[in-house]
Amino acid sequence: xxxxxxxxxxxxxxxxxxxxxxxxxxxxxxVDPVLFEILSSRLSAINDESAMTMRLVxxxxxxxxxxxxxxxxxxxxxxxxxxxxxxxxxxxxxxxxVKDIKRRFADNLGIGPxxxxxxxxxxxxxxxxxxxxxxxxxxxxxxxxxWTGSTVHQIDLGGPVEGQVQIGATSIxxxxxxxxxxxxxxxxxxxxxxxxxxxxxxxxPHLVGLDLRAMxxxxxxxxxxxxxxxxxxxxxxxxxxxxGVSSATEARFRARLAELPDGTWSHRGxxxxxxxxxxxxxxxxxxxxxxxxxxxxxxxxxxxINCTRPACVGATVAAVLPYLCxxxxxxxxxxxRAIEVRTREGSVVHAAWxxxxxxxxxxxxxxxxxxxxxxxxxxxxxxxxxxxxxMSTWMGGLYVEDMFGIDQRGNFFGAAILDxxxxxxxARARSDGLDAGGFLDSPSAIIANIEDIEYSYPLLYLSRxxxxxxxxxxxxxGGNTLAMTYVIHDVDELPTKIxxxxxxxxxxxxGVAGAYPSNTNQFVIKRGTNVRALLDGGAVPTHxxxxxxxxxxxxxSIARTSQRPDDVYRYVAMGxxxxxxxxxxxxxxxxxxxxxxxxxxxxxxxxxxxVVASDGTVDxxxxxxxxxxxxxxxxxSAAVPAxxxxxxx
Amino acid sequence: MARLNEQIEIAGGGAGARHVCRCGRDLGPVTExxxxxxxxxxxxxxNAGPWxxxxxxxxxxxxxxxxxxxxCLTQLDVEIAQxxxxxxxxxxxxxxxxxxxxxxxxxxxxxxxxxxPEGSEG
Ligand SMILES: [Zn+2]
Numbered sequence: 097x098x099x100x101x102x103x104x105x106x107x108x109x110x111x112x113x114x115x116x117x118x119x120x121x122x123x124x125x126x127v128d129p130v131l132f133e134i135l136s137s138r139l140s141a142i143n144d145e146s147a148m149t150m151r152l153v154x155x156x157x158x159x160x161x162x163x164x165x166x167x168x169x170x171x172x173x174x175x176x177x178x179x180x181x182x183x184x185x186x187x188x189x190x191x192x193x194v195k196d197i198k199r200r201f202a203d204n205l206g207i208g209p210x211x212x213x214x215x216x217x218x219x220x221x222x223x224x225x226x227x228x229x230x231x232x233x234x235x236x237x238x239x240x241x242x243w244t245g246s247t248v249h250q251i252d253l254g255g256p257v258e259g260q261v262q263i264g265a266t267s268i269x270x271x272x273x274x275x276x277x278x279x280x281x282x283x284x285x286x287x288x289x290x291x292x293x294x295x296x297x298x299x300x301p302h303l304v305g306l307d308l309r310a311m312x313x314x315x316x317x318x319x320x321x322x323x324x325x326x327x328x329x330x331x332x333x334x335x336x337x338x339x340g341v342s343s344a345t346e347a348r349f350r351a352r353l354a355e356l357p358d359g360t361w362s363h364r365g366x367x368x369x370x371x372x373x374x375x376x377x378x379x380x381x382x383x384x385x386x387x388x389x390x391x392x393x394x395x396x397x398x399x400x401i402n403c404t405r406p407a408c409v410g411a412t413v414a415a416v417l418p419y420l421c422x423x424x425x426x427x428x429x430x431x432x433r434a435i436e437v438r439t440r441e442g443s444v445v446h447a448a449w450x451x452x453x454x455x456x457x458x459x460x461x462x463x464x465x466x467x468x469x470x471x472x473x474x475x476x477x478x479x480x481x482x483x484x485x486x487m488s489t490w491m492g493g494l495y496v497e498d499m500f501g502i503d504q505r506g507n508f509f510g511a512a513i514l515d516x517x518x519x520x521x522x523a524r525a526r527s528d529g530l531d532a533g534g535f536l537d538s539p540s541a542i543i544a545n546i547e548d549i550e551y552s553y554p555l556l557y558l559s560r561x562x563x564x565x566x567x568x569x570x571x572x573x574g575g576n577t578l579a580m581t582y583v584i585h586d587v588d589e590l591p592t593k594i595x596x597x598x599x600x601x602x603x604x605x606x607g608v609a610g611a612y613p614s615n616t617n618q619f620v621i622k623r624g625t626n627v628r629a630l631l632d633g634g635a636v637p638t639h640x641x642x643x644x645x646x647x648x649x650x651x652x653s654i655a656r657t658s659q660r661p662d663d664v665y666r667y668v669a670m671g672x673x674x675x676x677x678x679x680x681x682x683x684x685x686x687x688x689x690x691x692x693x694x695x696x697x698x699x700x701x702x703x704x705x706x707v708v709a710s711d712g713t714v715d716x717x718x719x720x721x722x723x724x725x726x727x728x729x730x731x732x733s734a735a736v737p738a739x740x741x742x743x744x745x
Numbered sequence: 746m747a748r749l750n751e752q753i754e755i756a757g758g759g760a761g762a763r764h765v766c767r768c769g770r771d772l773g774p775v776t777e778x779x780x781x782x783x784x785x786x787x788x789x790x791x792n793a794g795p796w797x798x799x800x801x802x803x804x805x806x807x808x809x810x811x812x813x814x815x816x817c818l819t820q821l822d823v824e825i826a827q828x829x830x831x832x833x834x835x836x837x838x839x840x841x842x843x844x845x846x847x848x849x850x851x852x853x854x855x856x857x858x859x860x861x862p863e864g865s866e867g
Binding site for chain 1: 773780786796802806822823826
């Protein structure tokens, strides 16, 4: 995974600093170019089939309804040359786990046909303890020729606190048990002692057990299909294609970088926890290589919010993929030859043992992706040639709710509600971000149907809808996000409800080139309301303001509470950032947004300076006056830092 | 023509290249943060939008810094920062004919960029 440590130059690939070779021409060697395209596409299709197998075998709504999973294919050395189109960071972490297994099992137990390994150890390669990596070697006539891997986010793997966030942990010893790589299947036979040891530690053995089978099934399908391919086309051809995929991606990626301006772009993102932890990145692009320097990021916390170095490297690549790799095969191994990631051990994005990382994928590594993405978006904004591919910041802080209790059927249950993955996308250069457009980490993000959630868990949604004014204002605005309101249903209490997010005090989805950022993540409960009386009377209050009660506001970014039948819970996820000064937005676009209910009349006047009358028409004269007034306010309220001698750069 | 983005172009070349607003207003040399040459307004983070920390759970820890062109008053950037943090130098184009070592002040964004603001609780 990239070069480790600080200061080492990025490993250079075949094309160096000169003119990049045509994509993959040298790499595919003797393979016919048409056959190369067919087989490289086939390898992607194998990933798709592995992922769908995993999804169908898993009973977990996390995999089945929210696609919080992914798969990857690796070469014999563990270099990942093809990833599935789900949560990218899951696959980007597989390579480090395979490389560890190759060392760890070389002399003791060995690696043989039909073996499957698993690990949730973040200091080996897992993104955090909940993202269990299952990997399997692919053999052909007794020779190791590659690896498949799969990951599904788990809802509970033990530890003092139910679910993901180990509240109160001061090191990794207060978090979920670690499984360094272990052999779960040996020569095609599941080792029941190992499986039982794994499942003994979770509060949800049935669900976690099924997910384990699902991940093994995903690996089995991947391995079998690669073997089919070798049987049909021969090992030498498939090997050449595997090597060619990464080389082609490297060549295309270096060519893409060479088209972009040289420079340095920086961002500071923030993680709210017991203190505020800045994730600072300086991205320097020179010629056809890219350096991400995170060394100025905050020192690590004791536990919970950090991520390990493999997760930070994966998080960086997870941002590069959607911003720069829209027309090439997603081969992390190819990309990483042109990318260097510098980190400082002991920091929030490069945890030093034994710091805890239980929430890493929504804190340290999530912010590493967002911060890298902001830099990449500003680099794209600096060239007319690639303006079509510009995207402002996507949902810059993911909210998740873990819940545990007795469900409507009287059974113990645990769940992760992932509706906030609907997020909101960043503005494009000439169009708005998509409302509830998802998030950067997954090209296939979806959220569960309300009916599926209500069937599985004791909840009744009162509403789930686009929340106006949550996308960042700009000439092109960021996508708005969702607001959700629900009560518990058919149970006396939801005893354990853990709400956690970053971006509760500040908006993570920053705007670009004069645009505003998105909203912040928000969660509140109105206690002891009249909601039951309203429902009994046939009314359905869809907004928390429509019920009477006492509003409880949670000041911390992580909060543990319970919910009673009269309590109404509301959360607002995070939208996307905008692009360019909103005073330049075409008033007709603002008018259309007001008519659609995605921008309010008040926000239209405040942020865009557009006055929309009660009949829905734009008052042009009033708009001109309002915009002049805003510009005048800008002039009167601001000063030049260089003149005033303000501190800073 | 080189540019930081659609609103800030770069005029000239080599060591003498300068940031210029779309209106023609000079915004300083490329070896300096353009924000230092813009108008800046710093206010509560809630200035960033109607749904930004509406219950003020973050107290006054975070601020919203808005930067405007002194010429045409176009908003050039909206920066979210902890109170007291240095300005973020968010975009720095390197000109093709720029001499080596014209980077400007080393460490423009830290390590103080990662430090806690004064008066914050440990
Ligand atoms: Zn101007």
